[in-house]
Amino acid sequence: MTQQNSVLYDVPGPRQRRITLFSSVAALIGLLVGAYFLIYQPLDETGQFSMELWGPLIDPGNENFALVWKRLGVGIKNTLIAAALAIVTSLVVGALLAVLRMQLKGLAQRRYAGLATPLAHLLRGLNLTLSAVTRFCVEVFRGLPVVITIFFVARGFPEFGITFDYLWYLVIGLTIYNSVVIAEILRSGMQGLAGGQAEAAAAIGLAPLQTTRMILLPQAFRIMLPALISQLVVVLKDTSLGFIISYEETLNIGKQIIGVLDNPIQVYTVLAVLFIAVNYSLSKLAQAVQNRLSRGRRTANTSAQQLPPAALASQTEGTGATGGGV
Amino acid sequence: MSVLIDKFDVFASGFWLTLQICFLAAIGALILGSVVAVLRISPVPPLRALGTAYVNTFRNLPLTIVMFFAAFGLPALGSNADFLRIPGLDIVFSRLGTDLPYFRFALIALVLYTAAFVCEALRSGVNAVPAGQAEAARSLGLTFIQNLRHVVLPQSWTASVVPLGSVIIAMIKNSALIGFFGVIGDLSQTADQLTSAGGEPFIPVAIGISIGYLIMTVPLGALLDRVERRQAVAR
Numbered sequence: 001m002t003q004q005n006s007v008l009y010d011v012p013g014p015r016q017r018r019i020t021l022f023s024s025v026a027a028l029i030g031l032l033v034g035a036y037f038l039i040y041q042p043l044d045e046t047g048q049f050s051m052e053l054w055g056p057l058i059d060p061g062n063e064n065f066a067l068v069w070k071r072l073g074v075g076i077k078n079t080l081i082a083a084a085l086a087i088v089t090s091l092v093v094g095a096l097l098a099v100l101r102m103q104l105k106g107l108a109q110r111r112y113a114g115l116a117t118p119l120a121h122l123l124r125g126l127n128l129t130l131s132a133v134t135r136f137c138v139e140v141f142r143g144l145p146v147v148i149t150i151f152f153v154a155r156g157f158p159e160f161g162i163t164f165d166y167l168w169y170l171v172i173g174l175t176i177y178n179s180v181v182i183a184e185i186l187r188s189g190m191q192g193l194a195g196g197q198a199e200a201a202a203a204i205g206l207a208p209l210q211t212t213r214m215i216l217l218p219q220a221f222r223i224m225l226p227a228l229i230s231q232l233v234v235v236l237k238d239t240s241l242g243f244i245i246s247y248e249e250t251l252n253i254g255k256q257i258i259g260v261l262d263n264p265i266q267v268y269t270v271l272a273v274l275f276i277a278v279n280y281s282l283s284k285l286a287q288a289v290q291n292r293l294s295r296g297r298r299t300a301n302t303s304a305q306q307l308p309p310a311a312l313a314s315q316t317e318g319t320g321a322t323g324g325g326v
Numbered sequence: 327m328s329v330l331i332d333k334f335d336v337f338a339s340g341f342w343l344t345l346q347i348c349f350l351a352a353i354g355a356l357i358l359g360s361v362v363a364v365l366r367i368s369p370v371p372p373l374r375a376l377g378t379a380y381v382n383t384f385r386n387l388p389l390t391i392v393m394f395f396a397a398f399g400l401p402a403l404g405s406n407a408d409f410l411r412i413p414g415l416d417i418v419f420s421r422l423g424t425d426l427p428y429f430r431f432a433l434i435a436l437v438l439y440t441a442a443f444v445c446e447a448l449r450s451g452v453n454a455v456p457a458g459q460a461e462a463a464r465s466l467g468l469t470f471i472q473n474l475r476h477v478v479l480p481q482s483w484t485a486s487v488v489p490l491g492s493v494i495i496a497m498i499k500n501s502a503l504i505g506f507f508g509v510i511g512d513l514s515q516t517a518d519q520l521t522s523a524g525g526e527p528f529i530p531v532a533i534g535i536s537i538g539y540l541i542m543t544v545p546l547g548a549l550l551d552r553v554e555r556r557q558a559v560a561r
Contacts, residue, residue, distance in 0.1 A: 007460045008452075008478065009369040009470040024372040042403045143543035144536055145502035148514055152532050155521060159528045233386075240388035244506050251390055264398040272391050279386035 043265075054266050056257075068257055075253030076274070082167055082249060083236045086174035090235065091228075093175060094182030097134070098220075099212050101187055104131040106208050141180045146238050149173045154245040166247035170239065178235055185227050189220030225293065229286035233279050240275075250274070329530045333520065340516035341538045346419050347433055347512070348498050348542070354437035355497065356490075359444025366449055369470050377445070384442035389435065389500050393507045396435040397428070428508035436501060443493045451486030452478055484557060491550040498542050513538045 012020065043049060056064035107127045112120035141149065150173030157163065157172075164172075193216060201211040221228070242249040254267045261267075330337070365377030384392065455478050463477040505515030517535045520526045 007457045008367060008464075008473055010464060012369060020370050020372070024370070027372075039403065046402055048402060139544055139547075140536070140540060143499075143540045143547065145499035145514070145539060147499075147502040147506070148517070148535065148539065151514070151517065152536075155528055156532065237386075237388040240390045241503075243390065251388075251394075264394070265402055268391060268394050268398065272387055272395070275388060275391060276383060276386045280382055283382075283386065 048265055054263070056261055056263070058270075064261065068261075071253050071257060072250065075248060075250035078167070078247070078253075079236075079239050079242075079249040082170050082174075082239045082242060082247070085167075085171045086178065086235050086239065087232050089171060089175045090178035090182055093179035095186060095217065097138075097179060097183035098186035098190065099209075099217065101131075101134055101138075101183065102190060102212050102216070103209060104134065138180050138183065141176055142184070144177070146174065146177045147241055147244065149177050150241055150245060166242070166245055169245050170242045170247050170249075173241075174235060174238055178231065178238075182228065182231060185224050185231065186217070186220050189224040189227075190216040192223065193219055222293070226286045226290035229282065229289060233282045233286070236279060236282070237275070329520070329526045330534050333524075333526070333534075336516055336520065337513075337534045337538060340511060340513040340535075341541070343509075343512045344498075344501055344514075344538070345542070347429065347436065347504060347509075348501050350419060350433055351436040351440060351497060351501065352494055354433070355440035355444050355493075358437055358441035360448060362441055362445040363448040363452075364474075366445060367452060367474075381442045381445055384439050385446070387439075389439050389503055392439045393432065393435045393503060396431040396438075397507055400427075400431060400434070426508070426510075428510075429504075432501075432504035432507055432509050435507075436497065436504070439500070440493065440497045443496070444490065447489035447493050448482070448486050450489055451482035451484075454485035455481045488550055488554050488557070491546060491553070495543050495546050495550075498546075499539070502539070 055062040056068045059065060104127060108131055110124075110127075112123050115123070150170060153173040153176070154166075154169040157169065190212070197215055197219065198211055201215045206214065239249055240251045243252040243255065246252065250271060254271050258264045258267050362377050362380050365373045366381065368374060368377075459481060460473060460478055463473045468476065501512070502514040505512045505518065509515065513535055517531055520531045521528050
């Protein structure tokens with residue numbers, strides 16, 4: 001990263017460094033003064049720094065401390081359960097969807113020459129319809145906000161007389177959206193592979209499904225791992241949407257605590273710190289994985305060959321990470 | 327299905343409101359995001375740290391929490407975000423000028439959140455410019471600003487367009503959250519209102535709302551695919 005950045009400018013000399021140091025200190029002092037008058041004072045006047053509001057969250061001696069953190073623990077547990085379930089189901093469904101779309105794409109070119117004409121036409125028609133339907137579903141669910149998907153799931157299923165636990169509405173809503181995104185990530189990974197992979201598989205007599213399952217999909221997973229991990233961060237962030245269907249996840253518990261103790265700013269600050277800590281470490285993990293992958297398993301002489309997949313992965317990570325983020 | 331026709335004006339006004347906030351938030355996020363991106367690649371280490379901290383904070387927070395902070399934190403600071411009541415602009419975007427501050431709070435939250443992603447999209451474009459270009463510019467004696475303005479940025483746009491587009495699409499989708507934070511009358515809140523308060527049948531309303539969002543996201547996505555394919559050919 002630093003290597004990339006420093007390409008843009010010369011390394012600062014002693015005079016430049018002195019100027020930087022002095023002006024940063026001056027700016028810092030200015031900022032602190034500004035923060036004191038614009039942020040600290042108004043907050044202090046309304047008593048936002050009083051132990052009464054912070055105590056239940058940070059002071060173990062407070063009477064509410066144990067209860068508050070017990071409730072928050074429940075919320076964190078629920079968030080993690082929902083996130084884990086949503087991640088597993090969307091990975092499975094997403095992989096299936098990606099394989100299905102690859103298969104349908106392969107079948108679309110098949111003419112069924114050996115079969116009777118009406119049957120061949122029927123099969124081709126079936127392929128084309130299935131292809132169109134999956135394409136339509138992918139476009140629709142990729143274009144809808146997750147909030148709306150979750151909301152529709154929670155409202156729509158009871159409409160048909162199907163009721164679940166709130167957890168499952170959240171998981172289904174998240175799965176619908178994220179499996180589609182993951183399917184697209186995997187598909188672009190499979191299409192980015194060198195053509196020789198599929199050709200070699202066909203040459204040794206693997207069926208199309210075997211080719212996809214045994215040759216393309218594992219490689220796509222490996223190449224797209226950074227993008228997939230970023231998508232998982234998105235899933236974890238999106239579980240916070242459970243509050244709109246009153247699933248008891250972290251934010252919802254936070255709201256309940258606020259309802260009793262009336263300290264919104266304090267509770268949200270603590271929750272924000274929690275979320276940043278977890279998601280930041282996950283993002284770091286994604287970065288570490290990417291660095292490892294771009295270095296490749298065999299370094300030295302194949303480095304030129306390793307470049308394209310890495311570039312592809314980093315590019316799609318940019319879009320993948322932002323693709324669904326709430 | 328008749329609800330789609332009978333309540334067409336409700337859907338249309340919801341769509342219009344969502345479009346308004348998306349338009350304003352996109353502009354705000356592009357401006358703020360560019361500033362943060364310049365901070366992140368600037369030669370001054372403290373500014374770099376500031377940009378990095380901003381991006382790491384907002385990229386790892388759920389938008390929900392940012393929204394809560396805007397809705398609870400700003401009033402605690404004694405602000406109703408009145409600085410957004412820009413004369414002239416509040417006539418076109420009437421919700422900017424109303425007494426209820428929720429539209430402005432939601433706008434601030436969306437801008438702050440999206441700016442972090444815009445910054446990353448722009449930065450990925452800058453990183454895609456071959457290092458030799460910036461090195462050549464430096465060896466000609468161009469300063470950092472000249473280097474960016476004349477050499478690096480003009481070449482980075484092409485690589486930034488697609489990521490920027492997906493950031494904007496994601497932002498349009500994220501804007502569905504504002505209906506749950508006191509903004510009355512946008513598409514997502516319309517769904518809630520029509521089904522629970524208005525007693526309308528659920529399925530037609532869901533279809534109407536979905537169409538509203540898909541009108542905004544699908545064409546933009548298709549356009550991006552096209553651009554991406556053309557760029558792949560050009561490369």
